[in-house]
Amino acid sequence: MPRREPALPEGTDHIVRGASAEGGGEVGFVASADPEATSGTDRLVSQVRDQVTNLRGQAGTRLRGFADDGKSKATGLLDDFSEVITDAARSVDQKFGEDYGEYAHRAAGAVSSFAERMRAKSVDDIVDDTRDFVRKSPAIAIGIAAVAGFALMRVVKTGLDEVRGERGSGGKA
Numbered sequence: 001m002p003r004r005e006p007a008l009p010e011g012t013d014h015i016v017r018g019a020s021a022e023g024g025g026e027v028g029f030v031a032s033a034d035p036e037a038t039s040g041t042d043r044l045v046s047q048v049r050d051q052v053t054n055l056r057g058q059a060g061t062r063l064r065g066f067a068d069d070g071k072s073k074a075t076g077l078l079d080d081f082s083e084v085i086t087d088a089a090r091s092v093d094q095k096f097g098e099d100y101g102e103y104a105h106r107a108a109g110a111v112s113s114f115a116e117r118m119r120a121k122s123v124d125d126i127v128d129d130t131r132d133f134v135r136k137s138p139a140i141a142i143g144i145a146a147v148a149g150f151a152l153m154r155v156v157k158t159g160l161d162e163v164r165g166e167r168g169s170g171g172k173a
Contacts, residue, residue, distance in 0.1 A: 067123040078115035082108045 089104030118126065134141040 075115045075119045082112040
C-alpha cells in the first residue's frame with residue numbers, strides 16, 4: 001500500500017479536502033470515520049461541562065453562605081468587643097474621671113460603627129473594598145497581615161501548649 005502524505009494522526013481514517021481550519025482548500029483531518037463515536041464523545045463532553053458548571057454554582061452558593069455566616073459572627077464579636085470597651089470606659093469614668101474615659105468611649109463607638117458598616121455591606125462589597133485597600137496601600141496591608149498572622153500563631157501555640165499540658169498532667173496522675 002502506498003504511503004500517504006501527510007501522515008494521518010492516530011484514530012483517523014481518511015483525509016477530507018477543504019476541511020481544514022483555514023478553509024483554503026487545504027488538506028484537513030477527520031477525527032474518526034464513525035459519526036456515532038464522535039457524537040457520543042461530544043455528548044459526554046457536554047455532560048461533563050454541565051456537571052462542572054453545576055458543581056461550580058453549588059460551591060459558589062455554599063461559599064457565599066459560609067462567608068455570610070462568618071460576617072454575621074464577626075460583626076457579633078465586634079459588637080461584644082464594643083460592649084466590653086464601653087464597660088471598661090465606664091470603669092475609667094468612675095475611677096479616673098470622664099476626661100480619661102472619653103478615649104475609651106470613642107474607641108467603643110469606633111468599633112461599634114465599624115461593626116454596623118460591615119453589617120450593612122454585602123460580602124462582595126467587603127471583598128472589593130479589601131482589594132482596593134491592598135492596591136492603594138500594599139505596605140500597610142502586608143503589615144496588617146503580618147500582625148494578624150503573628151497573633152493567630154500565638155493563639156494556636158497557646159492552644160497547643162494547653163493541650164500538651166493536659167495530656168502530660170493526665171498521664172502522670
